[in-house]
Amino acid sequence: MIPHFILPSNLQLKAHTIYSSPGELCINTCAYQKYSVCPICKKKSIRIHSRYFRTLLDLPISGHITKVKLRARKYFCDNIACPRKIFTERFHCEIKPYYRRLMRSNDLLFKMALELGGNKGASISGYVGLPVSPSTILRVIKRVNIQPNSLTSGVIGVDDWAFKKGRTYGTVIVDLKRKEVIDLLPDRESGTLAEWLKKHPEIKTVSRDRYGPYALGIKAGAPQANQVADRFHLLLNLGEATKRIFQSKGKELREIFKLYNDPKSERSTSAETEQPAKRVLEIVEPNISTANNSVARKYLFDKVKELHGNGITLRQIARITKLARGTVRRYVLMDSLTKRQSRSSTNLDAFINFLLMEENRGKTYRELHETIVEMGFNGKYTQFCHKMNEVYQMQPFTRTKTVTPIVAKTWSPARLSLMLYMELEQIKGNDDKEFLKLLFDKFPQIKQLEQQVKGFKRLFQSKQDGLLKNWIDEAIKSECGLKNFAKNLIKDYQAVNNAVITSISNGQVEGQVNRIKNIKRKMYGKAGFELLRKMVLAKSA
Template identity: 30%
Template sequence: MCDPGDFEALLPHLADLVVDTVERTSDVIHVVARARASEGLCPRCGTASSRVHGGYERSLDDAPVGGSAVVIRLRIRRFLCRDPECEAVTFAEQIPGLTSPHARFSPVRLDAMRAIARALAGRAGARLARMLGMPVNRMTLLRLLRNLPEPLLASAPAVLGVDDFALRRGHISGTVLLDMDTRQPVDLLPGRTADAFATWLQQHPGAQVICRDRAGSYADGARTGAPDALQIADRFHLWHNLGKVVDKTVRAHRSCLRAAPQPDQDEQETPPVPASQPEFRDVNGRERRLVLRTVERHAEVHGLLAEGESLNAISRRLGLAFRTVRRFARAETAGELLAGAVHRPSKLDDYKPYLTRRWNDGCHNAAQLHTELQAHGWHGAARTVQRYVNTLREHTIVEPAPASPPKPRRLTTWIMTHPDHLDPNDAVRLKAAIEECPELHARWMSVTPSPWCGASRPRRCSPWWRPSRKIRARGSPN
């Protein structure tokens, strides 16, 4: 048992109640209370009445105290309305600031649950509320979230951000509008069309800067709804598009990247140098059909282009899709098209130096080599080792190849990283890899002094880093 007076001091929102008893169980605090006022006001006519007709007990969930849930058991009186013309014969009393008709939660509890629902919504919010001593169903939180009043927005923020989001990925999309100064969403639009965005801008004037992605629909909507606003591309999409261009360029020149020196290579007992493997032949030594078909098609497409044929005519003549013909036409050499097919990484790459050394020592048994690899941590199949060993059958002594070049994704990451944040060993490997490809080296040197974000702006004559139409925001007035 607790002292009711102390409990009222602890919970000031119960000042209009007379607390009779306070009982605490294992995890719930029960407060038995009644109204302090001697009369009530009729909700229909507003007439005060002290004539009690009857009463009942009502339960109200309150905010937790010390991690324990609080349940207020109110003894509610029902009064007789003294106005004979009032339609309400009787009415139940309400405690100002605490109860409302049919409410199951106190205002303090409701505010806490609304804050949780706004931050975490359904299941996550229900788990947090349960830990805080406010057990609630996830659907209750969602209903509270849906019933929140929408803020009245008379004008658009000065710097407006717009982007699309997926309600159902690939099927249903919407548009989210944000205030870029406060980083808070201001409205949601159905779909991602130019008309919906233009209509919203006309209804909410005041946008001076519109920050968007490269979507043409948003550019058209901004020109129609806010013609005087400055359109800019957001930093994420610019950097993301630049990364895609760099990654595509690196992958196109993957075949000409040679060895990049490994850091502290002299201190390693066994340098990780994989053995050379024919790239354009299968495990039986025959030329791969994919390589032959790609080389032949590339020659046919460029031969017809030299004769003056259009891409559509070449597509009909060769029976290929238009996009396929365009991809072959844009590739200067067949090697650019084969870079992803003949340079795929393998789980065996780290073990090829050991296989090369054992092959040169005279061990040509694939089963024995597979057993030895298992002692070194190999968990792959014996067939994988056998396929690789078959490519070495024609040679008694295999000359070790230089260290394998970094993966395209890793090389792209190094290029896109600021020099001050790049590991020194990675910087050495990046420089060595770039110097192995003359074209990449020429494009790299054309950027002064570096292509990273935050450094000096690249020269516009650079064929790699020039902001092409793929990177610039379409529809931008500048």
């Protein structure tokens, strides 16, 4: 006896026989519905023309591929006005014309496709007993009509996502209360966003980053909505401004590096026994980046020259400065440090000391690369791996009885910017704390810069209206170098102030952007916009 639950209960099919072959299970069935409906004129017909066989894939049973061999019928259409004279038997569910699978198995493929994409979905489908090709997986998704929600909660977030990083971008719109993607837009132009917003008059609040076209698009498409600048991007902009300040003061920083690394220096007691230096550091917002000739690189060049002049061998200089011997040899032969011209060059030398710190041991290359990218590293991951392999291949320095080398310590502008942002208890390294103390003692305006940076950070914790205006006024009057940054905040004052006094942020949007990246990776980056949009919306519904 054939169990009744093998076939769908809402389908008028009767199983006659069932047999198995290696890896397959075949069920012979026939339909017993009394009539069929013409697909053209919708008239019922009971007059049978002929019979034919269809083979349909069903859900797997015990890991076996299940095939339903259906003896279907063709009917005459007796409606004289209908152009169709003969039509195949129609079913109200589960079986569709021209389909080679039951709809319940098609639904399973659709769910697998959303989770795994084309190639992976096809691979897993073969293991579960429903083998299809990657192209079939994609066709299953394309057939499903998925539309975005017509209404939102009124609080949305907007951000861009990359088709191809650095070249082509789209826009993702997220409902911040429901925590789901509402829609994807094919570009990040202000006009496209404005047209979408005009269709959603219920929107009252929009969170965004500081990308100018988004601000214009929101103003044109939803003038009634309050704009909220993202706190993370505001702090990121502040860090970039602080880094540029340090980059513009290379000469002063090299002097501090030399003073800090000088073994004869009495920096630990100079603050107590001597009067502080009267030199005033004039800090301005620079227009030109000096990333190719970093402060650390210039200092190490001078250090190599000094050590070589004292008769130290090239091998020992390499151990002291943490440079490759080839670099040391090249520095010795050079009269002055030239600016790097190669397009493939990076500023990794500025981060070598940070990467070799005790706290970074045991971390993977990927983790280290992500860390220094946030600190200002301008190279690719492969360049980073190649350079780090060279660094780790260097043999440990063997100390002699007569020479005790001192490793030169340097700090990149990005690292210094991050240290100003951090609280004292968050700075783990003693070297970092000592260098900051020396820097503050020699240049009081850096201390003023630190106070401004931490004051801006505390704005988002207090949530009080009016504090932002006071901070901007102080930054413009001070000589710490944040004048241009403060003036830019005035241009977008209302959105920045809303970020200060409200708890709305773009964090949920950034998470959805990461999910879009994962979906793209599953499809090996070959998904067009319509297919990608459909996959994102289907998984958000």
